[in-house]
Amino acid sequence: MLQIKTFEFNPLAENTYVVWDETGDGVVIDPGCYEQSEKEALFSFVEKENIKIKYLLNTHCHVDHVLGNYFVKQSYHVPFLTHAKEDAVLQAVKTYAANYGFFGYTEVLADAFLAEGDEVKFGNTTFSIMFLPGHSPGHIGFYHAESKQLFAGDVLFQRSIGRTDLPGGNFETLIDSIQKKIFMLPEDVIVYPGHGEPTTVGEEKSYNPFCALTQRA
Ligand SMILES: [Zn+2]
Numbered sequence: 001m002l003q004i005k006t007f008e009f010n011p012l013a014e015n016t017y018v019v020w021d022e023t024g025d026g027v028v029i030d031p032g033c034y035e036q037s038e039k040e041a042l043f044s045f046v047e048k049e050n051i052k053i054k055y056l057l058n059t060h061c062h063v064d065h066v067l068g069n070y071f072v073k074q075s076y077h078v079p080f081l082t083h084a085k086e087d088a089v090l091q092a093v094k095t096y097a098a099n100y101g102f103f104g105y106t107e108v109l110a111d112a113f114l115a116e117g118d119e120v121k122f123g124n125t126t127f128s129i130m131f132l133p134g135h136s137p138g139h140i141g142f143y144h145a146e147s148k149q150l151f152a153g154d155v156l157f158q159r160s161i162g163r164t165d166l167p168g169g170n171f172e173t174l175i176d177s178i179q180k181k182i183f184m185l186p187e188d189v190i191v192y193p194g195h196g197e198p199t200t201v202g203e204e205k206s207y208n209p210f211c212a213l214t215q216r217a
Helices: 036-048 069-076 084-100 171-184 201-207
Strands: 003-009 014-020 025-029 052-057 080-083 112-114 119-122 125-131 140-144 149-153 190-193
Touching: 003 036, 014 036, 014 190, 025 119, 036 069, 052 069, 052 119, 069 080, 080 084, 125 171, 171 201
Parallel strands: 025 052, 052 080, 080 112, 149 190
Antiparallel strands: 003 014, 014 025, 119 125, 125 140, 140 149
């Protein structure tokens, strides 16, 4: 069974997920840990649960999602995977991180790239990769079909959507990613976003003010 630990890290309140299964193998998704105390919280949790981290995964590479990449690489020496179209987004972070007050950012480049339909396997778990551009050009989601759980980054939030005013963002593309991909999943799929509380496909399909498809009484 998939187990999930959510941390809310850095002043932008970014969700960092540690996901692991019964074998003890796991991954870190979007490590946003910046302060020493945040790094220690992540590290000690992984140690306490005896999780063997296998991959560092990024849904996309905005500053708040990559602040802890260097720490995770240094701690676990695992491959860092994201989409090829996020490479330029990632390489831009060092040019603006200080504008957000993040003076201690150290760049780590991806070891390999993922695309739609690829799979990431660890332990008994398989994530399939969904390409979900719009918030950023190479945004991806990690879908665990067996347990109906999607790690969706900054695409779809509870009653909200990702912003599209950053470089490479596009509103129509984002809405397409939500309506033509995420909303095609079963309604009881749980969506774990990059900020805020989890939601479900069915809830957002009905009640999201930006992209709802169905109306319920
Ligand atoms: Zn973002």
